[in-house]
Amino acid sequence: PGMIGVTQPRRVAAVTMASRIAKELNVKWGKGGSVAHQIRYDTKTVGENTKLKLMTDGVLLREIRSDFLLRKYSIIIIDEAHERGVNTDLLIGLLSRIVPLRKKLALEQKGAAVGDSSVKIHPLRVVIMSATLNAGDFSENIRLFPRVAKSKNEVVIIPKTIHVESRRYPITVHFNKRTATLNYLDATFRKVCKIHTKLPSGGIL
Numbered sequence: 001p002g003m004i005g006v007t008q009p010r011r012v013a014a015v016t017m018a019s020r021i022a023k024e025l026n027v028k029w030g031k032g033g034s035v036a037h038q039i040r041y042d043t044k045t046v047g048e049n050t051k052l053k054l055m056t057d058g059v060l061l062r063e064i065r066s067d068f069l070l071r072k073y074s075i076i077i078i079d080e081a082h083e084r085g086v087n088t089d090l091l092i093g094l095l096s097r098i099v100p101l102r103k104k105l106a107l108e109q110k111g112a113a114v115g116d117s118s119v120k121i122h123p124l125r126v127v128i129m130s131a132t133l134n135a136g137d138f139s140e141n142i143r144l145f146p147r148v149a150k151s152k153n154e155v156v157i158i159p160k161t162i163h164v165e166s167r168r169y170p171i172t173v174h175f176n177k178r179t180a181t182l183n184y185l186d187a188t189f190r191k192v193c194k195i196h197t198k199l200p201s202g203g204i205l
Contacts, residue, residue: 001122002074003050007057007091009083011039018045018054057087064094069102075125082133092128096143099124135161 008014018037022029036045038055102124180187
């Protein structure tokens, strides 16, 4: 019922990811579209039709100050969790309190049978994504994911871990015979030009 919020550690990543997702989904990006981004000093792209919003983790922390329950979100995706910035760690700590609170309020509201759907509270789902981080650091964290057992004979429920195989490309490493100490920028430029002219096509990092 709510938006999908995706956090990125950097502003450039939030903008480029929003553009890429909108292109792949073939939907409008920005004002009036279903995909938008929100970074510091740029909030013009978010509108009433926004279903998926990419933002920096600092933006979401500021939203928690005004609405601790994050009522307008149904899913929060924390991307690049392995960077372990201060904002990301704070966000994960706050979400560990928000998720059980939202679940508790949703159950209480369901029992009370509230008729007004505009103020209805739904459970919040959290997805943590990382390319290099050990998944056990999060899945075994009982503070973030409390162990729940439905009966005495049943094993405790732990969060699901999904491993996605990445596309692997051939990589070659090239070194200079001598290290340029005076003008390394010029040496780097000449090396890149040399790779372009003498080696097969590909990306240079």
